[in-house]
Amino acid sequence: MKIKKSPGEKAFDVFNYVILAILALLCVVPFIHLLALSFSSAAAANAGKVGLWPVQPTLASYQYAFQTPNFVRAFGITVLRVVLGVSLNLILLVLTAYPLSKRNDELPGRTWISWFFIIPMFIGGGLIPTYLVVSATHLNNTIFALIIPGAVSVYNVMILLNFFRQTPKELEESARMDGASQIICLVKIYLPLAVPCLATLFVFCTVGHWNEWFSGMIYMSSVRNYPLMTYLQKVISQTNSLTDPSQIELMAKISSKTFQAAQIIIATLPILVVYPFMQRYFVQGMTLGAMKG
Amino acid sequence: MKQHEPALAPKKKSKFARVDKSLYLMLIPGAVILIIYSYIPIFGLQIAFKDFDIAKGIWGSPWVGLDNFKYIFFSYPGFGKVVFNTVYIAVLKMIFRYITPIIVALLLNEVMHIKFKRTVQTLIYLPHFISWIVICGLMISILSPTDGAVNEILKAVGLKPVYFLGNKSTFRPVLIISDVWKEFGYGTIIYMAALTSIDPSLYEAATIDRANRFQKVLYITLPGIAPIAVLVGILGLGSLLSAGFDQIFNLYNPLVYDVADVLDTFTYRMGILNAQYDLSTAVSFVTSFTNAGLVLISYFIAYKVAGYRPF
Numbered sequence: 001m002k003i004k005k006s007p008g009e010k011a012f013d014v015f016n017y018v019i020l021a022i023l024a025l026l027c028v029v030p031f032i033h034l035l036a037l038s039f040s041s042a043a044a045a046n047a048g049k050v051g052l053w054p055v056q057p058t059l060a061s062y063q064y065a066f067q068t069p070n071f072v073r074a075f076g077i078t079v080l081r082v083v084l085g086v087s088l089n090l091i092l093l094v095l096t097a098y099p100l101s102k103r104n105d106e107l108p109g110r111t112w113i114s115w116f117f118i119i120p121m122f123i124g125g126g127l128i129p130t131y132l133v134v135s136a137t138h139l140n141n142t143i144f145a146l147i148i149p150g151a152v153s154v155y156n157v158m159i160l161l162n163f164f165r166q167t168p169k170e171l172e173e174s175a176r177m178d179g180a181s182q183i184i185c186l187v188k189i190y191l192p193l194a195v196p197c198l199a200t201l202f203v204f205c206t207v208g209h210w211n212e213w214f215s216g217m218i219y220m221s222s223v224r225n226y227p228l229m230t231y232l233q234k235v236i237s238q239t240n241s242l243t244d245p246s247q248i249e250l251m252a253k254i255s256s257k258t259f260q261a262a263q264i265i266i267a268t269l270p271i272l273v274v275y276p277f278m279q280r281y282f283v284q285g286m287t288l289g290a291m292k293g
Numbered sequence: 294m295k296q297h298e299p300a301l302a303p304k305k306k307s308k309f310a311r312v313d314k315s316l317y318l319m320l321i322p323g324a325v326i327l328i329i330y331s332y333i334p335i336f337g338l339q340i341a342f343k344d345f346d347i348a349k350g351i352w353g354s355p356w357v358g359l360d361n362f363k364y365i366f367f368s369y370p371g372f373g374k375v376v377f378n379t380v381y382i383a384v385l386k387m388i389f390r391y392i393t394p395i396i397v398a399l400l401l402n403e404v405m406h407i408k409f410k411r412t413v414q415t416l417i418y419l420p421h422f423i424s425w426i427v428i429c430g431l432m433i434s435i436l437s438p439t440d441g442a443v444n445e446i447l448k449a450v451g452l453k454p455v456y457f458l459g460n461k462s463t464f465r466p467v468l469i470i471s472d473v474w475k476e477f478g479y480g481t482i483i484y485m486a487a488l489t490s491i492d493p494s495l496y497e498a499a500t501i502d503r504a505n506r507f508q509k510v511l512y513i514t515l516p517g518i519a520p521i522a523v524l525v526g527i528l529g530l531g532s533l534l535s536a537g538f539d540q541i542f543n544l545y546n547p548l549v550y551d552v553a554d555v556l557d558t559f560t561y562r563m564g565i566l567n568a569q570y571d572l573s574t575a576v577s578f579v580t581s582f583t584n585a586g587l588v589l590i591s592y593f594i595a596y597k598v599a600g601y602r603p604f
Contacts, residue, residue: 009506016400017409023397024416027478030431033442037434048440096323099316107316120327123585125334126577128564132351133333149330152323182313211424214539218565229426233543236430257434264430271422279415283482 031268038062038261045257061262070223071263074231077143081227082209085147089156089205090198097157098186101164121154127218134219145219146212146227156201163197164190196281203278210271228267235260341578345571354571361575369572371554379555382468382536387529389473394480395522401481402488402514403506414485417478425475429543432471433458464549472537483525484518491517520599527595531588534580556580 005013032052037045038061039054049055065071100117104110124130130149139145172185180188191198216230223231341361343354365372397417404410420428435442438456447454457463495513504512538557545553556576564573595601 006505012506013403016403017406020397020400020404020409020413024413026474027416027420030435033435034431046440048442048445051442092323092326095319099319102316106312108312113320116324117327120331120335122588123335123581125331125337126574126581127560128570128574128577129334129337129340129351130330131564132337132570133330137329148326152326152331157323182315182319207422211422211426213424213426229424232430233426236426236433236543257440260430261434264427268423268427272419275419275422276415279418282418283486 034261035265037258038265040258042258045261061258062266064259065262065266070226070231073224074226074228075266077226078210078228081143081146082206084143085151085209086202086205088147088151089153089209090202092152093156093160093201094186094191094198096152097160097164098182098190100157101161117152117154117157120152121158131218140219141221141225143225146209146215149215153205156204160194160197160201163194167193200281203281206274207271232263232267235263335581338574338578338581340571341575343571345574347570357571361571362579365572365575371551372559374551375554375556375559378552379534379536379557382465382541382555383533385465385469386472386537387532389469390476390480391526391529393473393477394484395518397477398481398484398488398518399510399514401485403510414478414481417481419478420475421479423475425537425539425543428471428475429540432467432544436467458544459546459548461549461552464545464553468537468540468544468553472540480525483521487518487521488514524595524599524601527591527598528601529591530594531584531591533587534584 029052033050036052036054037050039057039059040050041056041058041060044050044055096117099107100110100114102110107113125133134140134145134149139148167190171189175185175189211229213227213229213233216225216227217233220226220230223234226234337351340351340354342356342358343351344357344360345351345354349355401410401413404413436444436457438444438454438459443457444454455463457467491513496509499509499513534556536555536557538555538561541553541555542558542561545558557580560573560576560580563569563576567573592601
């Protein structure tokens with residue numbers, strides 16, 4: 001239906017498009033600036049000449065980044081933690097969410113068991129007690145310290161559990177009539193139907209592991225064991241901890257802003273590359289988790 | 294749906310519902326991890342009431358009653374400021390994080406050009422997925438007083454450069470703005486979903502009744518997203534003490550501790566850097582239980598007001 005727009009509406013449209021375009025640009029411009037910095041020469045960057053396009057383009061910062069052993073190792077550790085951590089996350093998610101999605105008569109005691117799993121969602125043991133337990137179980141300085149303590153995300157369990165509940169009960173009941181065990185039902189009926197939900201949770205877990213830095217900082221005593229984000233945090237905090245502006249000026253001359261930019265870009269690239277593919281899933285996930293009720 | 298209800302009642306067993314023990318077995322791995330890494334630390338919060346000695350461990354250290362709490366809350370210099378900073382920063386973030394997605398979603402809803410809309414959506418969701426480490430690195434670089442892009446722009450228009458992250462009056466605004474920048478786009482998702490569920494015939498009817506665009510927003514769109522907006526607002530109340538550790542920890546420095554130090558950063562410095570385990574845990578104890586209380590209250594209100602059931 002075509003209805004002629006009043007001048008006021010037209011003005012609003014223009015205003016609206018401009019505002020939204022500015023907002024959208026604001027979300028990417030900082031990254032483009034960083035990208036430009038990473039491809040610029042150190043001299044141009046330190047002189048503040050770099051805007052949104054590289055000045056005196058060079059790959060030196062990237063070469064330097066890939067020749068920095070700690071950076072490369074940290075990248076490897078993060079890849080490993082994502083592979084191991086996300087696998088463990090998903091296995092535990094399925095194993096926990098499936099029984100909890102059952103009715104009380106299929107899983108006697110379900111209410112109590114559910115509370116057992118829900119309570120940690122509300123209350124945590126705090127920094128020090130958790131730290132002491134992780135140390136006592138000898139996970140310090142191993143990759144397991146990054147994977148095991150947070151392996152069960154109760155929030156994600158809730159999402160999957162609610163998804164399982166939407167699966168038509170008749171499918172399972174007919175399989176059970178034919179003598180299928182719960183494990184068979186899970187593998188043959190529920191899991192194939194839950195693929196969209198699992199994909200969403202896969203995205204959440206992957207991004208979570210990729211971006212996580214705090215456990216690396218407190219459980220790893222050597223930079224050799226740092227995951228990527230913990231390593232970057234150290235690099236960045238060294239710049240920020242120089243509080244005297246004259247000192248910063250000195251530091252800017254000798255350190256390389258461009259090198260830091262290159263490292264940040266490399267660390268963010270994997271997320272940026274998979275981002276367009278995962279968009280579909282996280283939008284689904286957001287609405288999955290929040291819209292019900 | 295009616296005919297299914299008897300089957301859901303607990304006492305009446307469906308004939309298919311043989312109890313399968315393997316269901317319990319499946320729960321064991323997750324339960325073990327939760328017991329070790331969630332429940333034991335919760336009981337470990339008792340360090341807050343002890344004079345902790347690492348040699349004696351959590352259970353062996355002597356009890357000291359409320360001494361740790363008394364010291365932190367009444368004698369520790371500057372602790373009141375830390376509490377104030379936490380609530381101040383968290384409340385401001387809460388307000389802006391709540392309002393901006395609604396406004397942006399309403400603006401997006403007025404866009405008829407689908408491709409433009411999709412592109413804007415894709416771009417504004419992006420910062421949510423980038424870690425605070427990367428964003429803080431970016432901010433430190435852009436806001437640098439000597440060669441940061443923002444100050445280069447200020448200088449170009451003849452203004453004096455500002456040391457945004459080292460200045461007490463600018464630090465908190467920078468925190469709030471960057472937080473909103475990171476999260477406003479992602480926050481619109483839930484409203485965009487709610488907007489698609491509004492019946493288009495309502496708009497058509499309104500057009501026939503000569504309603505203008507503003508009236509349509511006021512009488513159709515807003516009521517359409519109101520239930521979700523109320524729910525999101527209530528659930529947001531649970532974050533009253535969440536000032537954002539990742540962000541503050543990576544941006545603050547001694548120059549701005551006065552305005553930037555919050556409970557989480559305080560707990561960290563006290564516990565990990567100063568190794569005052571018992572004092573740090575006394576703060577954790579209070580924040581843990583306050584947080585749990587706040588979330589429970591927000592869930593309860595959400596349940597009463599909007600029938601929300603998280604599980």
